[in-house]
Amino acid sequence: MENKYQGLEPLLRVDNLSINFGGLKAVDNVSLKVYPGEIVGLIGPNGAGKTTVFNLLTGVYEPSEGSITIDGKEMPKKIKPHEVVKLGLARTFQNIRLFKQLTVLENVMVAFNQEMKTNIFQSALRTRKFYKEEEYYKNKALEILSIFDLAIYASEQAQNLPYGKQRKLEIARAMATNPKVLLLDEPAAGMNPTETHELMEMIEYIRKNYKIAILLIEHDMSLVMNICEYITVLEYGAPIAAGSPEEIANNQRVIQAYLGSED
Ligand SMILES: Nc1ncnc2c1ncn2[C@@H]1O[C@H](COP(=O)(O)OP(=O)(O)O)[C@@H](O)[C@H]1O
Ligand SMILES: [Mg+2]
Incomplete structure (x- = not known):
């Protein structure tokens, strides 16, 4: 798995990204890479900072720290959401817009x-x-x-x-902007199993045919585990684990974060 993208440049690269809201570190030192034709999952309990990562990537908020690089070009710190589209980023929202x-x-x-x-x-x-x-x-x-x-x-x-x-x-609609990077925020939320399956096929089709970078926030674990090659887990804004679906599914820290249990 490590070798697969060797020598390739990631289409999306996030380095040490952070943002504070008052005293709250909503995103705390997050780094990730997404290669062409790769689907990376971004998961974590509610309030973990997943949507805030997307908001940082799309110019809704200015990062307190860190950098975002799209296809080798570092994104300016201050950028408007419509300019982000021109750089090749497209997103969907947690609530349908x-x-x-x-x-x-x-x-x-x-x-x-x-x-x-x-x-x-x-x-x-x-x-x-x-x-x-x-x-x-x-x-x-x-x-x-x-x-x-x-x-x-x-x-x-x-x-x-x-x-x-x-x-x-x-x-x-997001694909109509011809993006290099597609950000999907909980696309399966509220879907029945048939709809979720159809959605999975659509995402897989995009991955295969467009060779873009896909970053997927999703609560439906079977969808995430089926479709992502790599997963980063956030808790309280910070990455607590990253790895293959199998590694993540067996990670004790991740299991605890989801169960919210002590043991
Ligand atoms: N504009 C904002 N101002 C203050 N706090 C915010 C703002 N946006 C998000 N937050 C807080 O940041 C944390 C992460 O939120 P969010 O990124 O929406 O989580 P997730 O998408 O993982 O459920 C939450 O505690 C949320 O209340
Ligand atoms: Mg969210």
């Missing part, structure tokens, strides 16, 4: 907003260039929906999709 009233297709097209060259003035005038560009992005969005078996829902309002499909749509 879709434009409920927009169609499935429009939800993906929104992801192209940064890319769209036509300015507001042109779109107000509905120039020929505007229509051409809209057509181009519409087709691009449809293509992405097809890849993830969502094209049949293209003209449905996002809020009318079954829950599992809404979750998949969020991931499809």
